[in-house]
Amino acid sequence: MNDDFVTAGVNLQFHYAAGAAASRFLCALRDEQKIFGARCPECRRVLAPARSFCPRCFVETNEWLEVGPGGTLSAFVAPPFAQLLEPALTLALIRLDGADTAFVHRLGEFDAPMLRRGLRVAPVFAASRQGHILDLAYFKPVEFDNAHSI
């Protein structure tokens, strides 16, 4: 220490239970490369990622359904400081096809000028997957995807 400060730090690892819905969601990402949502029986919204209960209606979800894989860019931000990270972080809100909530994730494989609200995007999965949200590595822009192809 110097005359004015005491320095102390901690370095800890925590183990969090993913919970029923998130476990199933993350296993599906890992094993099937599919994105799942859950429908609330009361407000009928499809929540994605899937939740075990609707935070608005306080009832258990009772219908498990696949959403996406395509989606529409609702908002994005590429903070300069986050471009220095490895990998660079471009944060996005994505409306997955069939979902009533936005999905928070990363964008990749894009040229900055092509980013705009309403852009169609598709998921890119990691080659090595371990039951983690980043098994879905990022979303990339697509000109045509399944939802819009002829």
Added chain:
Amino acid sequence: MRRAAIIGTGQTKHAKAHDDMNQAELVRQAATRALSDAGITFREVDAVVLANMELFEGRALPEMWVGAGAGGYLKPAIKIATGGTSGTSAAIAGYHQCASGLFDIVLVVGWEKHSEGATQTGMAMVDPLWDRNVASGAVGNFALSISQYVAERGVTPAQAAKVAVKARRNAAKNPYAHLQIPDLTVEQVLRSPMLADPVHRLDMCPQSDGACALVYAAQGVAEKLCAQPAWVRAAVTRHDQPYIGDLDRRLVTMRTLRDAARAAYHQVGIVEPRKQIDVAEIYEPVSYAELAWYEALGFCAEGKAGELIDEGVTEMNGELPVNPSGGVLSSNPVGASGVLRVAEAAMQVMGRAGAHQIADARVALATGYGVYAWSDVMILSADT
């Protein structure tokens, strides 16, 4: 329920760092000033409510280590930590304790010493399942919803910059404010480094060290101790869902602030907020948020917030001055920031705001905001 009023406030100077005081000493300075303003000693305080985001300083149980600085010895003392709303939530909790009839005099103290902590790391320690892997701190999180607000409402960077200029100019009249820049210009804000499009550095609040305290007294006690108490007329809280994806178009809709304001206005009988509220102290961590809050609080029609700032309505000499203290944009010790909004609103009603006093302020609004769209609204009045 009985009426309760604020009868004293106190705060420290807010600064980048208070290396001369530890947390308990910082809290004690604000508490001592509030007790002195109220004309009482800590012996007359029946209960203490503290507000602090302990994760930012990495120090568990601050109510234990720091509570003594608020005079909590052998008294009921609790701590509230709800992110940005911590301070307003504590102010509302203190009001509940006093108005419930359980305690006659309640002391509320909020503080933060960002200089001692790792604030952005604390911000990143959010939900480990989803948000933590994609979150980018307060700035990125905000910029995401600001980009939607700008696209839908058409407010310009210059209009947002006017909010930033107003805050720092007002702060120059507040001796406790952290960022005091009386001659700041719109051009300087727009030339400051881009943190995350469209947010420039000077659009954003600072991180401050500071503390703020206020003293509640129940009806029957308050009138004896204070010539002009600031009576609490409404205190409303609304929390939203925590997953960022569930808050799509957050700034555009701002459901929690809209609902809380509507409920508070109804309780007080406010139908024309711009005319019936004399001064507002709102929690605006970023310039664009103040514009969005104008709409949510009913200060203007939807999409008209840019015009409101252009026309000077919310300037110190305007029809409805917003943040004469300089607001969060000028001082942001997070756990104290909400207490500051309420304390500054009370100072206006009590006529004790000094150089940033708004003449004849009788009805004041205070709000709190948490980054996951949580909102608190309080209305204070010179009349019971």
